[in-house]
Amino acid sequence: DISFQVPSGGTVAIVGASGSGKSTISRLLFRFYDVSGGTITIDGQDIRDVTQESLRDAIGMVPQDTVLFNDTIYYNIAYGAPGASPSKVEDAARLAHIHDFIMDLPDGYQSTVGERGLKLSGGERQRIAIARTVLKNPKILVFDEATSALDSRTEQGILAAFRDVSEDRTTLTIAHRLSTIVESDEIL
Numbered sequence: 001d002i003s004f005q006v007p008s009g010g011t012v013a014i015v016g017a018s019g020s021g022k023s024t025i026s027r028l029l030f031r032f033y034d035v036s037g038g039t040i041t042i043d044g045q046d047i048r049d050v051t052q053e054s055l056r057d058a059i060g061m062v063p064q065d066t067v068l069f070n071d072t073i074y075y076n077i078a079y080g081a082p083g084a085s086p087s088k089v090e091d092a093a094r095l096a097h098i099h100d101f102i103m104d105l106p107d108g109y110q111s112t113v114g115e116r117g118l119k120l121s122g123g124e125r126q127r128i129a130i131a132r133t134v135l136k137n138p139k140i141l142v143f144d145e146a147t148s149a150l151d152s153r154t155e156q157g158i159l160a161a162f163r164d165v166s167e168d169r170t171t172l173t174i175a176h177r178l179s180t181i182v183e184s185d186e187i188l
Contacts, residue, residue: 008043140171
């Protein structure tokens with residue numbers, strides 16, 4: 001029994017207690033399962049009427065638990081758009097506010113992140129996930145509790161990256177901290 005609209009280019013935040021269904025909305029949007037009643041539409045088209053592949057191409061998600069591969073930083077960002085040029089990977093890293101950090105590493109973009117990103121802090125892993133998502137160049141961004149495991153100072157840096165990457169994109173932010181969503185156009 002929920003109904004809302006996210007205007008094109010707008011930012012809507014969903015806030016609520018654990019277990020209230022916030023992340024279920026993102027799972028429904030990605031069609032991990034279909035709605036049993038009602039509809040979810042994008043540009044007036046029911047998402048059940050399009051292929052999962054085309055739907056997922058249009059949506060980029062930054063989850064709470066970032067998955068990184070035991071490979072280079074470059075590989076972990078480029079995974080968002082295989083075949084992207086090095087300059088596009090760097091542009092995405094700049095937008096995610098992680099490029100300067102990468103360039104300060106002895107091996108730069110060729111630095112390995114370790115198993116599940118063990119060699120990086122939580123904020124660094126999140127910024128790499130943001131860069132990966134930006135590189136994909138989706139029309140819709142979903143931030144699903146993407147700062148919940150971070151301290152307040154790191155969260156502020158990630159929020160700055162969110163603002164930059166959300167510009168000119170439709171954004172849905174799912175959070176339980178009000179500090180994460182204060183700049184949203186609408187809060188549910």
